[in-house]
Amino acid sequence: MRISSVGTAYPPNRYPQAEITQALAKRWEGKLEEPRILNRLHANCGVDFRNLVFPLDVYPSLIGFGATNTAWIKAAVELGELAVTRALDRAGITAADISAIFFASVTGIASPTIDARLINRLPFPVTVKRTPIFGLGCVAGAAGIARASDYVRAFPDQNALLLSVELCSLTWQDDDQSIANLISTGLFADGAAAVVVSGSDSALAASTQPGPRILATRSTFYRDTEYVMGWTIGDLGFKIVLSPDVPKVVTDNFLANVQGFLSDNGLTLSDISSYIFHSGGPKVLEAMETSLSLPPNALAPSWKSLSEVGNLSAASVLAVLEDYLVNNPGTPGTYSILAAMGPAFCSELVLLRW
Amino acid sequence: MTDTTDEIEQRCIDIIAKSKNIAPESISLASSFDSLAIDSLDKINISFEVEEAFDIEIPDDALGSLKTVGDVVNGVRKLVGQPADSNATQ
Structure with a gap:
């Protein structure tokens, strides 16, 4: 079994780190005991740019879990579709060639899950097996590859797809000026990635794809x-x-x-x-x-x-x-x-x- | 600027010692922030204290490269216009 391809997708709103810091400092004006701490934490996150699902001025209007999660579902489907399409194109296959989907995210929830919504947009077989994963957080990218490889180990003539969509900017909290949240708002960003994992007896594994x-x-x-x-x-x-x-x-x-x-x-x-x-x-x-x-x-x-x-x-x-x-x-x-x-x-x- | 090299070292060590509530004698130039249990927030608070003590402004993005007490001392020397001590990070 091998990793046949990876495709990523990022939302179009790309900002330098300092601009995001400035927007948050303005949004939290009067709430920060020492605004310089926000600047200094963000400047030392090792992050120069981030892509966000919305323009910065939209975030203050997203109030409460319902509004942000509704926004998450819509954006996750769109960004997820883009990442999946790129991964499939790179592997030279279509959604019809996928037998199992593993979907990982920790930044929003949905039922039907995002993978299910994608089955209505892309030609996945109706027999595709779905495993949505919530809660693994940052480890889910590697864990998703591991679980997809477990699947194709059992079904070596098949291909599995891993999709992760994380829209971390939709978890920003206005009532939390803890150091953890200041770091989190400086570090985490939005993006999606999909991986095609092919079984050892699949046509894809036998092809000349360069994946390991x-x-x-x-x-x-x-x-x-x-x-x-x-x-x-x-x-x-x-x-x-x-x-x-x-x-x-x-x-x-x-x-x-x-x-x-x-x-x-x-x-x-x-x-x-x-x-x-x-x-x-x-x-x-x-x-x-x-x-x-x-x-x-x-x-x-x-x-x-x-x-x-x-x-x-x-x-x-x-x-x-x-x-x-x-x-x-x-x-x-x-x-x-x-x-x-x-x-x-x-x-x-x-x-x-x- | 009237601070001598030794004064800069001692004042930096005193600031760090006070911030972490530990004895200055237990801190050397080679002491790493990790060994002194200095986390990101401690580092920022220490940077504010150092700025005030030496009347300097530390660039916001400079903190990531500071790993030891010697790095702080050398950084302060640079900002106050004194040559860095090559022994400070050893």
Whole structure:
């Protein structure tokens, strides 16, 4: 089984980081005890630009969970369709060739889910199996690939599709001036990514597509770290939970986690040629670099993605993966690790061979 | 500017020590922010204190590159117009 293609889509409203900071400072005028903290936190998120689903002046009119979630559904369908179409086009197949869809998001909810709504817009078979995933957060990009690969392992002549749509700007909370929310509004952004995962006996896997083979996956739950990241869900929607302990949890767990995974697959870190890691933020990327003693620039594509589009939650690691596939595919025979972490706290690792 | 190199070091260390409620003697130029449990908010609050103490303005985006006490001291020296001490980050 292999990753046959990735397609991303971003909303059209693209802003420099400072412009978003300025808009939020204006929106929260009188609410911020020390406005300079907002400027300084946002300026150090490692983010230079972000794409948002609405122009900045529209957000103050989106009040309450109902309005924002309704906006989320409409935009998620549109952006999701774009990402799916790009991934399918790149793989040279149509929606009719997909047997299972895994849909991941943590920034809005819907029933029927977004994947169901897309089946009414694209020619997916009516027999397509759907697995909507809510709540995994940033880890869902890697976890989605892992679950899609589980599926095609069971049905090797089929193709599975992973779609992640994250519209983080629709979770901004006006009544929350906590440091966690100030960081969150500086770090997270909007985007979608779709991945085609093809079974080893599928026509697609036998084609000359350049995508890497998926050799193994590993889910690891870090016990008693529920407090580190997630949402508190209230009448106004999703309120961020983001502890300063995140980098420490990464530092405490990641190396052993990766080494154990590689060892079980007969490999060590020295066998890995590239690291396709979720662009969590400067602290998380630094913690990953330090934990694995990575050489300088090993995570350059992740830093670049963070700078150019911000943290897209589950879609981020898929955007980094797209960059590798399109601009820097591995040399045949070399290994990569794709990794993300998210609420629980937990990690998902995917071992790839080009 | 009347601050000598040693004065700058000592004042930076004092600011950090006070901010984290730890003994100045336990802080050296090589101390990393991680080892002193200085998080993003601590770093920002320390930057405000340093700005006030030295009457300087630290660029908003400069904080990400500060990893050690020595980085802060060198940054202050630069902003007050004193040459950076090559030993400050060792």
